[in-house]
Amino acid sequence: MSKKHMKLTAALAGFSLAFCVSTTVSAMHIMEGYLPPQYCIAWGVLCLPFLVTGFLSIRKKLEENRRNITLLAMAGAFIFVISSLKIPSVTGSCSHMTGTGLGAILFGPSAVSILGIIVLIFQAILLAHGGLTTLGANTFSMAIAGPLLSYGVYRLCKKLSVNRWVSVFLAAFIGDLFTYCVTSVQLALAYPSEAGGVWASVGKFLGVFAPTQLPLAVLEGILTVLIMMALEAYAKPELKMIGFHREVK
Amino acid sequence: MKKGRITVAALVIAALLIALIPLFALRGAEFGGSDDAGSVMVEEITGGYEPWFTPVLETILHGELPGEVESLFFCIQTGIGVGIIAFVMGRFVERKKWMPKE
Numbered sequence: 001m002s003k004k005h006m007k008l009t010a011a012l013a014g015f016s017l018a019f020c021v022s023t024t025v026s027a028m029h030i031m032e033g034y035l036p037p038q039y040c041i042a043w044g045v046l047c048l049p050f051l052v053t054g055f056l057s058i059r060k061k062l063e064e065n066r067r068n069i070t071l072l073a074m075a076g077a078f079i080f081v082i083s084s085l086k087i088p089s090v091t092g093s094c095s096h097m098t099g100t101g102l103g104a105i106l107f108g109p110s111a112v113s114i115l116g117i118i119v120l121i122f123q124a125i126l127l128a129h130g131g132l133t134t135l136g137a138n139t140f141s142m143a144i145a146g147p148l149l150s151y152g153v154y155r156l157c158k159k160l161s162v163n164r165w166v167s168v169f170l171a172a173f174i175g176d177l178f179t180y181c182v183t184s185v186q187l188a189l190a191y192p193s194e195a196g197g198v199w200a201s202v203g204k205f206l207g208v209f210a211p212t213q214l215p216l217a218v219l220e221g222i223l224t225v226l227i228m229m230a231l232e233a234y235a236k237p238e239l240k241m242i243g244f245h246r247e248v249k
Numbered sequence: 250m251k252k253g254r255i256t257v258a259a260l261v262i263a264a265l266l267i268a269l270i271p272l273f274a275l276r277g278a279e280f281g282g283s284d285d286a287g288s289v290m291v292e293e294i295t296g297g298y299e300p301w302f303t304p305v306l307e308t309i310l311h312g313e314l315p316g317e318v319e320s321l322f323f324c325i326q327t328g329i330g331v332g333i334i335a336f337v338m339g340r341f342v343e344r345k346k347w348m349p350k351e
Contacts, residue, residue, distance in 0.1 A: 033302035078334065084327040193294055
C-alpha cells in the first residue's frame with residue numbers, strides 16, 4: 001500500500017469513527033439503534049479497507065474505459081431493484097434479496113461494496129430500513145461478506161468447469177444466504193444468550209432469518225441468471241471490455 | 250434461440266411461483282418484515298431492549314414514516330433501478346440489430 005493510500009485510509013477511518021459515534025450502525029438489515037455503539041464502530045472500521053479498495057477498483061475500471069460505466073450502472077441498478085422488492089416467504093414474513101451477486105461476478109467483490117453502500121444509505125435515510133448507526137455492520141454483511149463469497153463460489157465453479165449458468169445461480173444463491181448468516185453472527189456477537197453464549201444466539205437469529213431467506217435466495221439466483229443471460233445476448237462488447245471475455249464465447 | 254426462450258420462460262415462471270405461492274399457501278399470515286423479527290429476537294434475548302438511536306427521519310417527523318409514504322419511497326427505489334436497467338438494456342437490444350452479424 002502506497003503512502004497516499006495509507007493516508008486516504010486513515011482519513012476515512014477517522015471520518016467513519018466520527019460518523020459512528022454521532023449516529024449508529026445499520027446492517028442488512030439490523031435496525032437503527034439495535035447494535036451497541038462499540039460494535040457499530042468496529043464493523044464500520046472493518047468495512048473501510050474494503051470500501052477504499054472498491055473505490056480504487058471502480059476508478060481503475062473507469063479509467064481503462066469510460067464505457068464500463070454502463071455495466072457498472074446495471075450492476076448498481078440491479079441491487080437497487082432487487083433490494084427494494086419485499087417478497088413474501090414460506091415462514092409468513094417478508095424479506096428481500098440483496099442483488100449483490102451480479103456485481104460480484106462482473107466486477108469482483110470490492111467494487112460491489114461501493115454499490116451496496118449507496119443502496120444501504122438510501123434505505124437508511126429515507127426508509128428507516130436498516131439505519132445509519134448500523135450502516136457499518138450492514139455494509140459488511142450485504143456489500144462485503146456476501147459478494148466476497150459469491151465471487152469465491154463463482155471462481156471455484158469456473159475452476160471445476162461447472163456449467164456457467166449453474167455457477168451464476170450458485171454464486172448469487174450462496175451469497176444471499178451468507179449475507180443473512182453474517183447478520184445473524186453480528187447480532188449474536190452483540191447479544192450472546194445467557195445460556196450457551198454467542199453460538200446459541202447465532203442459532204436463534206439464524207432460526208429467524210434462514211427459513212425466510214432460503215426461497216428468496218433461490219429467487220435471487222434465478223433473477224441473476226436471467227439478467228446475465230440478457231447481458232450475454234446483447235452486451236457482449238461491454239462484457240469483453242471489463243475482462244469477462246474468457247467466459248463469453 | 251428457441252431453447253433459450255423456453256429456458257427464460259421457465260425461469261420467469263419459477264421466479265413468480267416462488268414469490269407468490271407463500272401468499273396463497275399461507276392465507277392469513279401477517280407477512281411482517283424479517284428485520285422486525287430480528288429485533289424481536291434481540292428483545293427476547295436481552296429481556297427488553299431499548300434502541301439507543303432512532304432513525305433520523307423519525308426524529309424529524311416526530312413519529313414513524315406513514316406506511317403509504319414508505320411504500321412510495323420503496324417504489325422510487327425500484328423505479329430508479331428499473332429505469333437504469335431498462336434504458337441500458339433498451340440501447341443494447343437496439344444496437345444489436347445494427348451490429349454486423351458474427
